[in-house]
Amino acid sequence: MGAGYARPSEAEVADRVAAARGDGARVRLEGAHTLKHALRFGADIEVVATDDRAGLLALLADLAPDVVEEVGGRVVQLSPARWERLVPRPLPSPCLAVAMRPRVAVNDVLQAPGRILVLDRPRHLGNLGAAIRVAAAAGAGGVLILGRADPWHPTALRAAAGLQFALPTTATEVLPVTDRPVVALDPGGTPLHEAPLPADALLLVGTERGGLDDALLARADERRAIAMRTGVSSLNLATAVAVALYADR
Template structure:
């Protein structure tokens, strides 16, 4: 197995991808971790520019037969590209998938998921992974939501990054535009005015909003719209984790679709 050695300039450019402004500028991101990188390579949805491994990493057939340019770094250099305390020894330098458009997403059937100021990278990554499992038609990434190509988000998707079309958007205007052409919008909310998830309808064109972990959904986005709650025992626990709540909702919707 032959490895290439990156130039100092390449290493500097790769390190910069740990920062959001450079990911946006270069339209590239870092995918880290054995399972995550394997899935990205096997699914071929994301263009991979290079595969970077730590010295001594044991390459399996997925990597050997990928046809990608392979770079080997010493531990210090490799750790400078990682945002984890215990790196797994493999990183992919990836091109960011192109955003879809509202016009394209509005022509789809099924469910879209809208993220309103979801700030925890692990939560967002898990929700993208779950939405991919349940074959959601697309994602609306609202303002205040963590970058979906943040290294921790990508790692938490376990390879689902790029599986679903997405747009980054101002949810207030975008949701109104979708409603104007017949889409239904629902907010996942535990308030007393909410309808039980068990009784919720699933129109053929439906958008489900999931909100900020601490503050919930912006009241402006819920005004005049259907609210859906997940029944449980609030005496035992105040609320559900956002990613868990979305998982339950998507399972319910998929079972009655």
């Protein structure tokens, strides 16, 4: 968004938002909160579209005055017809943006200071995003997603409020080899409250239905449990992440 920025035409912006779907180099940001965090944490924003320019700018001025100046001149109003063609479902606010997808390698995540959150094959992009959001808020170093879910999918970005941009985040098929202490969050482990998690822990969290499989549990140096009332079998994945990462903050 340099000084030489020339605002693209309405048609060009609509084409670029449409083309971002299925483009591995770009991500689609839905809603003003997602755009706000993306901007705060250094995203390279290509275009910002809306069907209510005045409303979006007022919302950003209210929620994120720090980014309004940077983004205001780039917000392009689309006609109702163009907007309807682009919006797949109701948006939390009238904002659709396209950003370059950061290139993050597994090693970038492993080398980040602090705890690393590892989610094993999350099924719901909403849970995945909520877990990234809390990891970013709690100051974790990075996030690895094992399996096929894309942490940069628009739904995951929306659930994380764009905080993928705040810490290195990527997907990988298998748990990488690491010198970090590997801690499994597991209802069958020793109580979390008995001792803090290692500051450089790689924190393994299981999938929604099945939890952590035996192969991953075998990689863990320790298993830690969050206390629950008798009869409750588990917490939601993102809730468990929040409890664990905030236990000693």
